[in-house]
Amino acid sequence: MKSPKFWWKLLCIPLGLYVLLAGLLVPLKPGILGIDNYNAEVGGEFNVNVIGYNSNYDSAKKLRAYLRIDSSYVISHKGVKASSANDLNVSFQIPQYLPTQDSFASASIILDSEVDGPSVLPGIIHIVQNEIDQQLGNDLWSSAKFTLEPVVKGFKFPYRNILHETVRNTFFHVAIWFAMFFLLILSLFNSIQYLRLRSYELDINASSYAEVAILFGLIGIATGSIWAKYAWGAFWIADVKLNMSAVALLIYVAYLILRASIQDIDSRARLSAAYNIFAFVAMIPLIFVIPRMTDSLHPGNGGNPALGGEDLDNRLRMVFYPAIILWSIIGFWLSSLNIRIKNIAEKLIAKK
Amino acid sequence: MIKEIVNIIKHEMLLDYRQKFSFAGTVLFAIASVFIVEKVFQEVKVFSWNAIFWILFVFIALNSMVRSYSKMTKKRYHYYYSIYNPTALSLAKIAYNTLNLFLLACILYFFMAWFTIDPITDKPLFFTALFLGSLGIGAMVSFVSILSTKGENSHTLLAILSIPLLIPTVLLLLKITASASGILTDSSMATDFTFLIAIDFLSIGLSLILFPSLWRN
Numbered sequence: 001m002k003s004p005k006f007w008w009k010l011l012c013i014p015l016g017l018y019v020l021l022a023g024l025l026v027p028l029k030p031g032i033l034g035i036d037n038y039n040a041e042v043g044g045e046f047n048v049n050v051i052g053y054n055s056n057y058d059s060a061k062k063l064r065a066y067l068r069i070d071s072s073y074v075i076s077h078k079g080v081k082a083s084s085a086n087d088l089n090v091s092f093q094i095p096q097y098l099p100t101q102d103s104f105a106s107a108s109i110i111l112d113s114e115v116d117g118p119s120v121l122p123g124i125i126h127i128v129q130n131e132i133d134q135q136l137g138n139d140l141w142s143s144a145k146f147t148l149e150p151v152v153k154g155f156k157f158p159y160r161n162i163l164h165e166t167v168r169n170t171f172f173h174v175a176i177w178f179a180m181f182f183l184l185i186l187s188l189f190n191s192i193q194y195l196r197l198r199s200y201e202l203d204i205n206a207s208s209y210a211e212v213a214i215l216f217g218l219i220g221i222a223t224g225s226i227w228a229k230y231a232w233g234a235f236w237i238a239d240v241k242l243n244m245s246a247v248a249l250l251i252y253v254a255y256l257i258l259r260a261s262i263q264d265i266d267s268r269a270r271l272s273a274a275y276n277i278f279a280f281v282a283m284i285p286l287i288f289v290i291p292r293m294t295d296s297l298h299p300g301n302g303g304n305p306a307l308g309g310e311d312l313d314n315r316l317r318m319v320f321y322p323a324i325i326l327w328s329i330i331g332f333w334l335s336s337l338n339i340r341i342k343n344i345a346e347k348l349i350a351k352k
Numbered sequence: 353m354i355k356e357i358v359n360i361i362k363h364e365m366l367l368d369y370r371q372k373f374s375f376a377g378t379v380l381f382a383i384a385s386v387f388i389v390e391k392v393f394q395e396v397k398v399f400s401w402n403a404i405f406w407i408l409f410v411f412i413a414l415n416s417m418v419r420s421y422s423k424m425t426k427k428r429y430h431y432y433y434s435i436y437n438p439t440a441l442s443l444a445k446i447a448y449n450t451l452n453l454f455l456l457a458c459i460l461y462f463f464m465a466w467f468t469i470d471p472i473t474d475k476p477l478f479f480t481a482l483f484l485g486s487l488g489i490g491a492m493v494s495f496v497s498i499l500s501t502k503g504e505n506s507h508t509l510l511a512i513l514s515i516p517l518l519i520p521t522v523l524l525l526l527k528i529t530a531s532a533s534g535i536l537t538d539s540s541m542a543t544d545f546t547f548l549i550a551i552d553f554l555s556i557g558l559s560l561i562l563f564p565s566l567w568r569n
Binding site for chain 2: 070195244247250251254257258261262264267270271273274277278279281285286289290324
């Protein structure tokens with residue numbers, strides 16, 4: 001049996017269902033939402049209530065808590081008491097000296113149980129000391145390696161502080177921008193081919209891809225804005241990556257305006273193809289070079305990691321890569337519909 | 353090739369000399385804008401001086417560049433097309449527009465310093481940035497002005513097409529001018545200049561590659 005020509009459209013259905021269902025329904029790993037006490041003093045008992053997220057503190061048998069300074073010095077808990085699945089009371093006996101030359105140190109709180117696996121809230125507890133003795137501090141805070149429970153079984157997304165559930169936006173915001181680049185590259189390719197071959201169909205292709213790419217860019221900005229509201233506190237901030245993305249979109253909107261303002265079909269095709277090439281090349285330093293050189297909150301810039309290292313967990317990847325394919329196919333599909341509409345419109349005009 | 357470029361530049365100068373009112377009009381536009389700024393702001397702070405300077409410069413550049421291709425009549429277009437090589441013509445246009453813009457920028461600076469304040473402490477740095485900025489803006493706007501003259505309402509179209517393209521250059525220039533006037537210590541000056549020069553070469557290169565295909569009509 002011959003496979004149908006539109007098999008890639010059918011692929012959208014399972015892929016779309018997978019991305020939507022897995023992307024939105026897979027639970028997050030347990031994590032620490034917050035604590036109620038941030039300041040500790042040396043030599044005293046430090047008592048803190050921990051609020052967990054998706055955690056099972058009351059059903060854990062081997063629940064342990066640690067305070068850690070500089071990723072190597074650790075003290076263990078004095079007592080833990082779970083009052084519910086997400087509420088835990090931990091107490092620590094803070095030693096007389098800290099393993100540092102300064103009068104204070106920031107400690108991370110680490111919880112570990114056989115049910116939930118390890119979870120961390122980094123650098124949140126502020127410990128003050130009056131006398132400084134690093135040697136004694138080093139001895140009092142154990143630097144021995146401590147073993148954590150292996151990560152819990154089951155398909156779960158990583159819990160990231162600050163991001164929480166919004167980590168799922170990776171499958172929409174990031175993947176849609178990837179698809180936008182795919183479409184812009186197709187548009188650029190068609191424009192270059194137009195200048196070489198002067199076939200009117202290539203111009204229709206180039207403009208259709210660019211239009212859908214602009215739509216995806218707007219959706220990308222909208223989803224990014226919602227994400228920014230949650231993670232950074234505002235829908236729009238004066239950040240270099242955001243500004244440059246807005247400028248890049250403006251350049252492409254100018255492309256549409258240029259097309260609309262020229263009546264002659266041949267010169268419209270020629271001029272907009274040239275502007276499209278210019279716009280694409282101008283966009284590369286805007287989005288890929290300048291933001292990397294300056295400070296930015298956005299991942300991938302100013303030294304922040306983006307898609308490498310810890311940020312993109314393997315389980316996120318299992319949905320993220322299909323999401324890129326899904327949005328690219330949908331973009332390609334939308335563009336092909338756009339191309340067909342334009343071709344029909346041309347034929348109707350020619351008939352008249 | 354070089355002889356050809358020099359010829360075109362001479363030709364352009366002669367034409368501009370014959371139409372003195374056109375250049376003088378742009379200068380008058382600059383002076384009038386500076387005068388309005390002086391009246392509106394009363395006392396201009398260094399930070400706003402930098403911002404106003406570059407905003408005025410962008411609008412003066414657009415005002416002056418719109419003449420670059422639109423003043424070409426159909427006959428002259430055919431004349432150029434028959435005798436000049438498109439690469440030489442576009443290089444000459446860029447060179448002439450750069451000189452033109454640099455001159456306008458110096459005039460603007462002179463009047464800004466005269467009517468308001470002169471915050472620039474590091475003059476060589478400022479004029480280098482001014483020249484590189486004129487080169488980048490000149491190359492981009494002369495490319496875009498070819499596109500815009502073909503459309504309707506070319507003056508608005510030129511602004512719509514070129515302002516987004518000019519934003520990164522203007523932001524870099526703003527940063528360099530801020531450090532030339534001593535309100536900002538720029539630790540990444542070398543990177544900024546590298547970017548500026550890279551953007552200049554990028555726009556010149558693209559204009560050279562794309563101009564021949566736009567030129568044929």
